[in-house]
Amino acid sequence: STEVPQHDWLADEQRYDSGVYHKHQVVMTRAEGATVWDSTGREYIDCVAGYGVANVGHSNPEVVAAIREQAGNLIVMPQTLPNDKRAEFLKELVSVLPAGVDRVFLCNSGAEAVEAAKKFAITATGRTKFVSMKRGFSGRTLGALALTWEPKYREPFGVAVDNEHVSFVTYGNIEELRAAITDDVAAVIMEPVQGEGGVRPGNAEFIREARRLTREKGALLIMDEIQTGFCRTGKMFAIEHFCADACQNADGIRCGCKAAEECMVVPDGMTLAKAMAGGVPVGAFAMTAAVADKMPAGGHGTTFGGNPLAMAAGVAAIGFMKRENLAAQAAEKGAYFMEKLRAIKSSKIREVRGMGLMIGVELKEKSAPYISALEHDEAVLVLQATPLVVRFLPPLTISKEQIDSVVAAFERVLT
Numbered sequence: 001s002t003e004v005p006q007h008d009w010l011a012d013e014q015r016y017d018s019g020v021y022h023k024h025q026v027v028m029t030r031a032e033g034a035t036v037w038d039s040t041g042r043e044y045i046d047c048v049a050g051y052g053v054a055n056v057g058h059s060n061p062e063v064v065a066a067i068r069e070q071a072g073n074l075i076v077m078p079q080t081l082p083n084d085k086r087a088e089f090l091k092e093l094v095s096v097l098p099a100g101v102d103r104v105f106l107c108n109s110g111a112e113a114v115e116a117a118k119k120f121a122i123t124a125t126g127r128t129k130f131v132s133m134k135r136g137f138s139g140r141t142l143g144a145l146a147l148t149w150e151p152k153y154r155e156p157f158g159v160a161v162d163n164e165h166v167s168f169v170t171y172g173n174i175e176e177l178r179a180a181i182t183d184d185v186a187a188v189i190m191e192p193v194q195g196e197g198g199v200r201p202g203n204a205e206f207i208r209e210a211r212r213l214t215r216e217k218g219a220l221l222i223m224d225e226i227q228t229g230f231c232r233t234g235k236m237f238a239i240e241h242f243c244a245d246a247c248q249n250a251d252g253i254r255c256g257c258k259a260a261e262e263c264m265v266v267p268d269g270m271t272l273a274k275a276m277a278g279g280v281p282v283g284a285f286a287m288t289a290a291v292a293d294k295m296p297a298g299g300h301g302t303t304f305g306g307n308p309l310a311m312a313a314g315v316a317a318i319g320f321m322k323r324e325n326l327a328a329q330a331a332e333k334g335a336y337f338m339e340k341l342r343a344i345k346s347s348k349i350r351e352v353r354g355m356g357l358m359i360g361v362e363l364k365e366k367s368a369p370y371i372s373a374l375e376h377d378e379a380v381l382v383l384q385a386t387p388l389v390v391r392f393l394p395p396l397t398i399s400k401e402q403i404d405s406v407v408a409a410f411e412r413v414l415t
Ligand SMILES: CC(=O)N[C@@H](CCCNCc1c(COP(=O)(O)O)cnc(C)c1O)C(=O)O
Pocket: 021, 051, 109, 110, 111, 112, 114, 137, 138, 139, 140, 191, 195, 196, 224, 225, 226, 227, 273, 274
């Protein structure tokens, strides 16, 4: 192809885009594994991964092959017409979900999964109030936005964001949680590790108490694993870190050693998206039969949900995660990554925290300049997560050498 000067693509995207995004002055054209190339051929190590989407690596060959084959067969099929790939995906997904969480509403993004979760919780309980977490993030659509803490995301939309039916509690504060779960609460929703809120791992006591209190009050517990799910934190799902130790076995929560109603953390529903289909847009609200069966027939829907293309990609992605034991890789590489980050001698670092390859470094000053320096001077892509935190969400297939390069680059920009 003729080398179109980079500025044309950039100019066009900036000219015609809605304007909501701060556009970096680059044009990304190719990626593979944990490497991204821009239109000038510059090579970056990627710790953005599409905001935690490319867990199996950019353009994972198995996912690409599945997409190629399915695209030539069948891309479009609505969910009123059953499809072989959709059936295969549902079975594969349920095979890695906690026992009993085995009914799935398929959609196309995280926010859509949260919207579905709210509607299923309302019909399951006959209640309309929700409890969410301070610093929590549930998405940008109006229903999900009401559960999202950050005021600057909600304020521009005023009363269209239904704050009346949502109370926010301090993440980890059991007293506040207990007080918030009143008899009109349909569900408590939380992330096992808060992502956008600054990479803040939850704790077993809080999550188990949330499970106990919601059961006691007839409310649902909904775990938002949109960012933490699919091996990101070192387990297939982050809630597996918080199982009662006695329950732990090789595959964590799936042991099913206790009946679901006794298990100390198994939620009534889980919102899923991001990495689930290897990068192809997909979302899901996975729930128990007790929740699913209370939704009136035809009570929700989506045109693209469960489309054969995303389903084929998802079957390949989950198969890759299981076969490559990607969760164990994330656990091992994450421990290595955090150890190397903690070894950096810099007075600018307040704390290194995270779980698996979901890592945040809280600085004593704004992180934006360092994030920018990493991109421009070091060709390393990282994210922010609240003004002081540098967030690393690499593909879980990142190599140790690439981790070493990222840490060395981070050390250089901090000095
Ligand atoms: C640049 C950009 O678009 N950023 C997104 C990043 C969102 C990343 N998180 C998505 C998310 C969502 C929403 O998921 P989605 O609609 O963006 O697919 C729900 N729950 C949790 C725990 C999540 O982490 C945003 O600012 O809305």
